Amino acid sequence: METNIKNNAMKEIMSQTIPVVPAIDVIVFPHMIVPLLVVDERIIQGVNQALSGQKLVLLLSAKSYDEEHSQEVETENLYRIGTVASIMRVINVPEGGIKILIQGMCRAIVETIQTNDGILTANIKSVEFSNEEDEETTALIKNIKEISGQLSMTSQSFSPDFHTILTKMQNPEKIAEFILSHLDLETVKAQELLEQTNLNSLLEGIYQELHKEISVAQVQERIRNHTRDAINKSQNEFYLREQLKSIKKELGEHDEDFEVLREEIEAKPLPEKIKAEMSKQLNKLERISPDSMEASVTRNHIEWVLSLPWGIHTKDNLDITHAKQVLDEDHHGLAEIKERILDFISVKNLKQNGPSPILCFTGAPGVGKTSLGKSIARALGRNFFRISLGGVKDESEMRGHRRTYVGAMPGRFIQGMKKAKSMNPVILIDELDKLGSDFRGDPSAAMLEILDPQQNTEFYDNYLGIPFDLSNVLFIATSNDISAISAPLRDRMEIIELSGYTTQEKVSIAKNHLVHQAIAESGLNQQHFQLSEPVIEDIINGYTRESGVRNLSQQIKKLCSKAARIFVEKQEIISITNESLEKHLGPKRFVDELVHIKNMVGITNGLAWTSFGGEVLKIEALMMPGSGKLILTGQLGDVMKESAQAAMSYARSHAAEFHINEDRFTKFDLHIHVPAGAVPKDGPSAGITMLTSILSALTNRPIDASFAMTGELNLRGDVMPIGGVKEKLLAAKRNHMTSIILPEQNRNDYATIKEFTDGINVIWVSHANEVLDKVLLPSLI
Structure with missing residues (x-):
């Protein structure tokens, strides 16, 4: 054609x-x-x-x-x-x-x-070729036909008919076109051959491409042979193993590894149902090929079950004197928690098999929640394991993954039981309030079963696939913000609040614990490093502002590191004094100054509680011409905004009592601001503080800056109780406040902490008018 x-x-x-x-x-x-x-x-x-x-x-x-x-x-x-x-x-x-x-x-x-x-x-x-046929052309055609024969035998891409047809062809141009129509070439190389006008060069290029095809075909054949040999070897091994199994069965012998597992199953004090299930799994393992994925999964499952501490219980040390001594050695104060642990030990003395309480320590960072769990384990003589739940969002972290998944593992609690090596350890659930949830499930829902004494006797882990008894475990949870824990989970726990420490308590903790710990970690001894009480107090006031002692510990360790370096370099022992602190720790981060500078209109000192402890918070109010709007700024939450609205409503409804003209509400805007605008703030306890700032701005009467206050306000002017009394009082004391206004209904809370408030005059109030009479000074007009 x-x-x-x-x-x-x-x-x-x-x-x-x-x-x-x-x-x-x-x-x-x-x-x-x-x-x-x-x-x-x-x-x-x-x-x-x-x-x-x-x-x-x-x-x-x-x-x-x-x-x-x-x-x-x-x-x-x-x-x-x-x-x-x-x-x-x-x-x-x-x-x-x-x-x-x-x-x-x-x-x-x-x-x-x-x-x-x-x-x-x-x-x-x-396109015509520029040269005629010659001897080189004949030689190239001969080589091409020869290599095409090899290609037909080795490559599946070229059929035997390819060589047969090629041997019958004589025209070099036809031969070239025939071969090119069968080669799978890269586009650039194919275009290069298509454009070739020298016949011998074209045939030479075709010959080279056929050589490449031969090399590729040989590699493919080698891979096929290797794969075939591997399959044959695997099949042969399987056949031999099956024969070996049959021979051993006839002789009454068993595989040594399987015998070890079988003996371990019989020796472990497993419940009968679980023992039967493990025997069933072992029989299944004996029947399947050891090279299969199922064999690996089944064996891992059996070994995991057998690695758990079935029937192993450490003996509780129920000596109350010993427990009290251990708790006092490890922690200063915390009387309520120590009493609760001693109560638990007393109950254990009377009833060994009674249920263990589920405790939840809540408080600011650094107050000793985690270390207290370790002390409780030491006092009881139990093994200890810590599980951190901060940022956990996958329910499988709690319950484990099903064995059908590649790389499946038991959940954290079963792994913890294996590492604790007993059925009655102390397990500390750290950062319980940091649990999250997403499309993979809600881990807090799994925690309901784990922490419920009625359900955790048969806790079901997805990986194990069998019930496991967690009822003998003493669970201790920790949190910074108890409100972040779901209500059903809170109901299952006994909440114990850890308040912040006073300066004197921090000094005592530093002397008895933190300094010794820092010296040991830095390789020094008592002669190389010493801190006096005034220096420790200066560190507390100038470099840390916290409810706990974590930052204090870091600063002391920093001083120890400085002392160690000077001792290594100069063989000198440094003496840490109040004057030399800034040399070693840098400028003070917190300067001792009164929160209140002078009596001003619209500025009130409030007391707030955060998950990091108490704070003194200023509330500022300012009048300006407008249309009666209430402006709220400072990243206030919904509850705090409602407190401001309630305070404004009370002030407006009692305007006559305070001699406020109605024009002040209709022709002026009131702006309430809480400084530190980048920090979110919320809660009802600033109600009375906001009312004081509002009335001060409306009446142009200054506020006595020596006062700080806290209390929720209702529309009748009643001052309602608030939480975090101790933290707020400690914050006031840190900031040198002399007079504190508290709700009358919090008087019982004060009875347990009044030893911390030396130098502070506490004024109890039940109505807003009592507050206003105390703090509002005569008008400046």
Whole structure:
């Protein structure tokens, strides 16, 4: 057919323009039959024009293209040598465009390319070889036919018919075109061969490509043989193992590893149902191939179950004197918690199998919640394990993953029981209030079962798949913010609040615990490093402002590090004094100054409680011309905003009592601001403080700055009770406040902490008027 084109019609084709079809990522050689998808409307028009004539198009490959607009190719981006192809079939595509089946006919070179009536066309001429056949051509043809025979035997891509047909062909050009139509070449290499005008160079290039195919085929064969050998070896091993099992069964012998597991199952004090389940799993393990994934999963499961401390209980030390001594050695103060632990030990003396309480220590960071759990374990003589739940959002962390998952593991509590090595350890659940939840479940829901004495006798872990008794565990949880724990979970625990420490308590803790700990960690001894009480107190006041002692411990360790360096470098012992503190710790972070500077209109000292302890908080109020709006700023929460609105309503309803003109409410705006605007604030205890600032601004009466106050306010003017009394009083004392106003209903709370408030005059109030009479000074007008 190509001969007919070349001899009879080529001159006619060359004298006319021919539609161009860009060939994307494919090179079509003569004799090749390939399908092409055409979606560009210009190209479709060109195909239709060809169908109305000789059904011939010119295929030109693109040098580069955009995948999203593959057929929108600029003419400059098309190669100038391509293939004249005959359109064999056209099919309309439902999604748009057409699919054409074409056959390459002969090579052609573009003389000119243009667009006529929106159709891309070209004038072409044929590509002729520049050299005649010679001896080199004959040698190359012989080599090509020889290597094609090897290729037919080694490569699955070339059938035996490929070699048979090739041996019968004599024309070098036909041989080249035939082989090129069968090779899978990269686009650039294929275009290079298509453009070749030297016959011997073309045959040389084809020979090299056939050599590459031979190399690839040999590698493929080697891989197939290796895989086949591995499979045969595996099958042979499986067959031999099965035979070995049968022989051992006939002889009454068993696998040593399986026997060890079987003996361990029998020796462990497992419940009967669990023992039967483990025996069933072991029998299953013996039947399956040891190389299978199921064997690995089953064996790991059995070993995990057997690694748990079934029946192992440490003996409780129920000596109350010993427990009291341990608790006092490790922690200063904390009388309420120590009493609760001693009560628990007393109950254990009377009833060994009684349920263990579930305690939750809540308080500011650094007050000793975590270390207290360790002390309780030491006092009882129990093993201790800590589980941190901060940031945990996946329920599987609690209950474990099902064994069907790759890399499945038991949950944290089962892992903790394994590491604790007893059925009755003390498990500290740290940062319980930091539990999260997402699409993977709610871990706090799993905690309900773990911390419920009625349910944790048969705790179900997804990985174990069997019930496990957690009822003998003494669970102790810790949190900074008890309100962040769900109500059902709070109901299952006994909440014990750890208040902040006074300065004197911190000094005592530092002397008896922190200094000794820092000296031991730094490698010093008592002669190398000493801190006096005044220096410790100066560190507390100048470098830490906290309810606990964590930052204090860090500062003392920093001083120890400085002392260690000086001793190593200069063999000198430094003496830490109040004057030398700034040299070693830098400038003081907190300067001792009164929160109140002077008596001012609209500025009141309030007392606030945060998860980090107590704070003195200023409330500022300011009047300005306007329309009676109440403006609230300072990142106030909803509850605090409502407290401000309630205070404003009380002030307006009692305006006559305070001699306030109605115009003050209608022609002026009132702006209430709480400084430290970047810190979110909320809670009801600032109600009376806000009322004081509001009335001060409305009446232009200054506020006595020696007072600080706290209390919730209702619309009748009653001062309601608040929480965090101790933390607030300690904050007032740290900031040198002399007079504190507290709700009358908090008097009972004060009875347990009044020894911490030396130098503070506490004033008890039950109504707003009592507060206002104390703190509002005569008007400046």
